[in-house]
Amino acid sequence: MGLNGKTAIVTGAGRGIGRATALKLAQEGANVVINYSSSEAGAYETAEEINKMGAKAIVCKGDVRSIEEVKAVVQKAVEEFGTVDILVNNAGITRDTLILRMTEKDWEDVLDVNLKGAFNFIKAVTKIMMKQRSGMIVNVSSVVGVAGNAGQANYCASKAGLIGLTKSVARELAPRGICCNAVAPGFIESDMTDKLPDSMKEEYMRNIPLKRFGTPEDVANVIAFLVSEDAKYITGQVIHIDGGLVM
Numbered sequence: 001m002g003l004n005g006k007t008a009i010v011t012g013a014g015r016g017i018g019r020a021t022a023l024k025l026a027q028e029g030a031n032v033v034i035n036y037s038s039s040e041a042g043a044y045e046t047a048e049e050i051n052k053m054g055a056k057a058i059v060c061k062g063d064v065r066s067i068e069e070v071k072a073v074v075q076k077a078v079e080e081f082g083t084v085d086i087l088v089n090n091a092g093i094t095r096d097t098l099i100l101r102m103t104e105k106d107w108e109d110v111l112d113v114n115l116k117g118a119f120n121f122i123k124a125v126t127k128i129m130m131k132q133r134s135g136m137i138v139n140v141s142s143v144v145g146v147a148g149n150a151g152q153a154n155y156c157a158s159k160a161g162l163i164g165l166t167k168s169v170a171r172e173l174a175p176r177g178i179c180c181n182a183v184a185p186g187f188i189e190s191d192m193t194d195k196l197p198d199s200m201k202e203e204y205m206r207n208i209p210l211k212r213f214g215t216p217e218d219v220a221n222v223i224a225f226l227v228s229e230d231a232k233y234i235t236g237q238v239i240h241i242d243g244g245l246v247m
Helices: 016-027 040-052 067-081 106-134 153-176 199-207 214-227
Strands: 007-010 031-036 057-061 086-089 135-140 177-186 238-243
Touching: 007 016, 007 067, 007 153, 016 031, 016 040, 016 086, 016 214, 031 040, 031 067, 040 057, 057 067, 067 106, 067 153, 106 135, 106 153, 106 177, 106 214, 135 153, 135 214, 153 177
Parallel strands: 007 031, 007 086, 031 057, 086 135, 135 177, 177 238
Antiparallel strands: none
């Protein structure tokens, strides 16, 4: 996909979609900066797996909510690999509850990580990408950012906000050759879905035309395409990866 020699930052890359994305980009030849905030063991496991395959990876701890810590991650990437070509804003959290019970902290924590975190990283890499007149940014949104979901007002708002951010950034940075897109995953296999009762899984799957949950690799494959040279004429788009759940 033309990623040889490119440098990618993937946030929240210690597990799930972030981990699968980091591995996929490395398989395609990219150097990978693995950012994490809390999943330290997972981040180092991801880096070890990448290094074993002959690619290059470094691990950088940094709270996406802090612009100073984000700048430090980006600076480390530049020191190690010379530049930043790719940014995947994947880091995210949930604090699910009905809106009548949702606290102000529940709201702020989710918006700060999921939306402000993406803003911070985009802001930190923009000067680098503008100077080299190239760059690929992908924000990991969700189908609930389009359709909404009861009990997730904060999460849905953050993911809808990412779609608006994606389109605005795409318009601003396109004249400098920078593309910005979003992916909107549906039900993706994870530790959380593994714990669901079979009856609940069956209920969810009845609403999915392809009749299965997605895998982190399903999402990673699309992200890898969107950050490649094959997608250099695609910007401002939201790609649903949901088995047909939201059409």
